[in-house]
Amino acid sequence: MTAQASASGALPVTDAGPDPALASTLAPALAAQGVGVVIDGATLLDGVDFDARPGEVHALIGPNGAGKSTLLGVLAGDRPAASGSVQVEGRPIGSWRLRELARTRAVLLQQHDVFFPFTVGEVVAMGRAPWRGTSAEDDDERLIAAALVQTDVAHLLGRTVPSLSGGERARVALARVLAQAAPTLLLDEPTAALDLRHQEDVLRIARARSRSGDTVVVVLHDLNLAAAYADRITLLAGGRVVASGSPDAVLTGERISEVYGQPVEVIPHPRTGAPLILPLR
Template identity: 70%
Template sequence: MSGVSLRAEGIRVVVDGTELLSSVDLSAAPGRVHALIGPNGAGKSTLLAVLAGDRVPTAGRVLLDGRPITGLALGELARARAVLTQEHAVAFPFPSREIVAMGRHPWAPTTAADEDERAIAEAMTQTDVSHLAERTVPSLSGGERARVALARVLAQRTPVLLLDEPTAALDLRHQEDVLRLARARAAAGGTVVVVLHDLNLAAAYADDLTLLRGGGVHATGAPADVLTAEAIAEVYRQDVEVLPHPRTGVPLVLPVR
């Protein structure tokens, strides 16, 4: 799982004459959680799709372990990175366990397929969905569907994990669980990139932040360097106070009300 870096260089994305990303550079390293933050329409999900190889940029390139991502065969790409998108729609009433098992498909032609059952069971335990194994997806709540979808990408067991707003539909406990899992994956040597709206979650769990604004990089670096009251007010157009957490010292972002 360890040792695979992800780098974006000069990424530009134009759709129907609208520039969604402009000259974006980003580096995500093994052993670290890199969070993409920014207001709605800043380009976070577009950038994640480019990093995943699911969207071809208008200009620039993405390097996965030093290799252009566009040169990788689909199977090789699926064994290198797993992607959790915002949408968790499933067209057919599959049991939850079958959805999670789909994450093992890229490994079918390899000896790693011997680990399928263990990987599926472990991922379902980690995401607290083991008790939902036989429940069909249409019978699940939005939060339960989100956790089953996360279990699928965890079962894929790739060195790079890309998560688009994984906490959006979750309650407090499961939000924390998801980001603890992201931290654990990084601690095991994985490279994790996650899109987050909650700035306090980003500050608490990410090693590196990239703050996007209007399709460009406004700031990148450690949470304490990026999450300043001035930067947040400028990008989000909302006045805030930024205080150190009394126990951990990480930034706490409090809206001025």
């Protein structure tokens, strides 16, 4: 089994993917320390520490209003923090130029409405904008085509985005992010509008990107998807970190019942052994 460079150059991998033990020792691609966000007198984040490393899928979970999307926005550099610090690849996030940052991290927002009649092809091609004028432009057609196929929207290429269903729009938005080919992906509820098959497809894509050496941070409401696909999970509630670690360590019945206010039972999946969260009804 031979070692090879990852797609982003960040993580040495073998033919079977990155060595999990090695991934856990690498410097974080993203790191937040003591982050606080206050808007209109409301504390949305309070002293949050977080990191995400190359070669892993790190899921952010928590009830509505926990601060998941706010934290993702701070990590992306799209929302300023009132306190604390954020570093991207070891550099303060404020020191990055916008285009330079766009070549380093790609962001999928919760809201991805397109009101102008752009075609699917035009929207996905927008993901290549940060690379305009560089030698990476030579990869535009290949990366756009690959993103269209990965997200199952190639057959929609000539359709205008406003004419699509909600799930189709969500997949087009993801294709744009994938075409950007940044080594860090920040995905905010990428499965929310999708059917069962496409939910699984999105998380399989996230896992494949992490196994190639990229860093993936994903906000999820579905705890079973987080348990199945995440290498690490951070549970937020009330703007604070409740727990962070492996799915087994974070997703305990007592903790989930308390945080979500809904009694649950956590059992091992009969085939994979991953935690399976079942509401008590």
